[in-house]
Amino acid sequence: MIKFIGFKKHTFSDEDMELKCDLHLHTNEDPKDKFITHSPQELIAHASKLGFNVLAITLHEKNCYKKELANYARKKGILLIPGCEANIEGKHVLLYNFTDDELKQIKTIQDIKKYKRKDNLVIAPHPYYFTKSCLREKLDSNIEAFDVIEYCHFYHKFFSFNKKAVDIAEKHNKPIIGTSDTHRLWQMGHTYSIIDAKDKNVKDIIQAIKQNKVQLRTKPLKTTIILQTIISLMLKE
Ligand SMILES: [Zn+2]
Numbered sequence: 051m052i053k054f055i056g057f058k059k060h061t062f063s064d065e066d067m068e069l070k071c072d073l074h075l076h077t078n079e080d081p082k083d084k085f086i087t088h089s090p091q092e093l094i095a096h097a098s099k100l101g102f103n104v105l106a107i108t109l110h111e112k113n114c115y116k117k118e119l120a121n122y123a124r125k126k127g128i129l130l131i132p133g134c135e136a137n138i139e140g141k142h143v144l145l146y147n148f149t150d151d152e153l154k155q156i157k158t159i160q161d162i163k164k165y166k167r168k169d170n171l172v173i174a175p176h177p178y179y180f181t182k183s184c185l186r187e188k189l190d191s192n193i194e195a196f197d198v199i200e201y202c203h204f205y206h207k208f209f210s211f212n213k214k215a216v217d218i219a220e221k222h223n224k225p226i227i228g229t230s231d232t233h234r235l236w237q238m239g240h241t242y243s244i245i246d247a248k249d250k251n252v253k254d255i256i257q258a259i260k261q262n263k264v265q266l267r268t269k270p271l272k273t274t275i276i277l278q279t280i281i282s283l284m285l286k287e
């Protein structure tokens with residue numbers, strides 16, 4: 051059973067919609083992680099069965115948002131938000147609702163600030179994990195570039211690298227969001243978020259997230275899933 055971790059608990063309004071969201075997902079169109087086997091359609095169909103209402107496919111350095119795919123998602127009851135996992139100064143940064151031109155222009159963390167708008171969103175993913183691509187100290191020193199801090203799905207009851215992320219979010223009064231960083235479909239559904247948005251559209255969802263109308267739903271991964279993930283990452287197949 052997934053339990054709520056009461057970080058900055060938001061009181062939901064009856065007028066708003068409670069939307070089950072996962073905004074960090076990869077598919078077999080990913081230019082970097084070529085071992086992924088599921089297609090965007092398979093991911094969307096799977097998420098629909100799990101009751102998700104909002105998804106963002108965030109391939110490494112590629113915006114894969116297409117109208118046809120968004121229409122396919124809509125038929126499955128899912129709103130697709132345009133997004134990608136950019137590599138900026140060697141660090142992963144999740145960017146949502148930026149134009150392709152803007153994505154090309156953003157080369158440094160400073161550049162992100164230039165292109166931030168009311169209707170786009172910047173998330174710091176897995177900021178204190180162990181790979182080189184994690185932001186670490188660059189997050190705290192460039193906090194104005196980021197709207198939200200990610201609560202990473204990859205943790206066990208005996209280890210987690212999320213504590214520092216939660217501390218930094220509290221220090222700077224930033225929302226925290228749960229995602230699955232799915233590379234395998236079985237990774238979905240352990241950590242996600244409920245967003246309390248006025249309506250189910252990109253603008254209202256981004257606004258609700260920035261206003262911290264976010265409930266984190268998470269549970270630690272079982273030892274078998276941790277091992278499965280490590281093995282699949284090592285074999286990359
Ligand atoms: Zn990443």
Ligand SMILES: [Zn+2]
Pocket residue numbers: 074075076135231
């Ligand atoms: Zn990722």
